[in-house]
Amino acid sequence: MxxxxxxxxxxxxxxxxxxxxxxxxxxxxxxxxVSKRVFTAYTRPVRLLSVASDVPQRVKQVHFEEGDRIPGKPGEMVVAILLDSSVEKEMLASAKIALEISRNDESRSSLAISRAETAARIAVRDLERVTGLHTKGDASDSDLDRVILAHEDARVSLEMARISKLDAAAAVRAAASEVAVIEARIDKLILRAPAGWRVEQRLSEPGAGVTPGTPLMVFADLSSFEIEIPMAEEELRVLGTTPLGIERVIGRESINGVVEFVGSVPDPSTRRRRVVIRIPAEELNLEPLETGGGIEMQVTLEVPxxxxxxxxxxxxxxxxxxxxxxxxxxxxxxxxxxxxxxxxxxxxxxxxxxxxxxxxxx
The missing domain is CATH 2.40.420 (conserved putative lor/sdh protein from methanococcus maripaludis s2 fold)
Structure with a gap:
């Protein structure tokens, strides 16, 4: 902070x-x-991002050095750090094999249903034929009992095949879910950074162990900067109607800035509230080694x-x-x-x- x-x-x-x-x-x-209030503050990037791992692991690759700009189009997330995922990749291969087996079982259960449906249709025709013969007296009671039992067996076999198909489909979904979980775990081992941001700190090296929550890299968005000023009530009352004068202390260059935020909670000691002023990077005439952060700014405000x-x-x-x-x-x-x-x-x-x-x- x-x-x-x-x-x-x-x-x-x-x-x-x-x-x-x-x-x-x-x-x-x-x-x-009128009273001229003069404030001095130092610029800082509006947004910072600390990249950390959610799980204990070991660093495999670090793609950027301090001072590098992350390549890519605005809005893209670019791979910055790779953590070791060899175990997870083996687990993923095993899970994909299990998924393939489950899909084969589902296919076999579909074939079993087809076979059971065919047997059931044959049993129905046999039952109808023997029942007709029995009615004419051309078939014995034992023949009728036999086809009735065969028909019942075919019906039960068909129901069992359908249940097996449901079980196989559930097994496929479970295997697919396991694959998705492992892929998500592997994705968590790929740490990304926003395109266009700058590497402020590189805090890890390949081979280093990782503790969950410990920052591994810090990135800064240098497209705009901000300064923070504590203001009293009398200053806040005229802030919206009186123009702010902002200038860089070195060189006394006039700077355009916008009041981005006014805090609602006062400091318990000074009773002043935070006023955050945003300054676009284009407003800063920077030397080659200047990044825009830590520049001394002077802000003036006229108060009755x-x-x-x-x-x-x-x-x-x-x-x-x-x-x-x-x-x-x-x-x-x-x-x-x-x-x-x-x-x-x-x-x-x-x-x-x-x-x-x-x-x-x-």
Missing amino acids: FYPLILILSIAYLTTPGKVDDPETWRPFDHPA DDSGGVRIPHRFLTRRLEQRLVKTQKGKLYVVTPVRFDDSAWIVLPGDLPGSAVLVEP
Whole structure:
């Protein structure tokens, strides 16, 4: 599992000057202060696959080295590791022989039914003929008893042949099932990987013993990457309406990413929730030896400042002793509390300044 190193900074800064009524006035509440949240995280592949065996066995072949790309078309599963299946193959050969024997028994039972049906038809004709002769007095009672017994024997033999056919058919199904089970066991000894993925780790060699559940190879899908950032409630509230700024720290390249997932369970310590941002591989301008993972990214998000501060250019502020004052178009003076400044303006707490106030130079 990846544990991203995340640096979170909160910087209150001066907003970009917006449109004013005219060069001589200023509406401070049209220019609220915002807090720029800066997050640093490292990219990781969106999907990883660890290949392991379900059964104890020995490695026979390993087809790929670390760094290899799995060949094939998208969606295909390509053989990556072969485990020893010599015993299972012998069992499969034996099971196929047993299946062939069962099929031969089924064929013999079908022939036995044909023979029994023929005997039954002959017995029926003999019974009809002797019964007619007995009615005319041309056949004795013993002759009639003999053909009745022969007819009954033929009927029982036919029923037994039919039951034998059912048993033979069941034996064929059981043998076929045994073949399928062994083939499935052999298939489990063939470990596959998705085409197009990259071998991240090769953890086994031919001849090595395998413990069930122990990873033998790790593969990564390098078609897209993601970064994970923990965000507080106030940041999540503006996440859907405020564009994220994403850039690679080295080179300061701007990157396009999409918010893929927002967790619903907060961290028990920080109360922040996971935000996963997906970045297509095409967005990363990689050097030959770079794979896309572990790249340092910086994400910025503008959040309204909790202090309620507003931006006022220097020329609209005056000073009286330790106080900072602003003057409205109505000629009224208001005390504001300065917080920070840059070359062009102050961030101030407006105090009692009305929200509709329009300032003029004092």
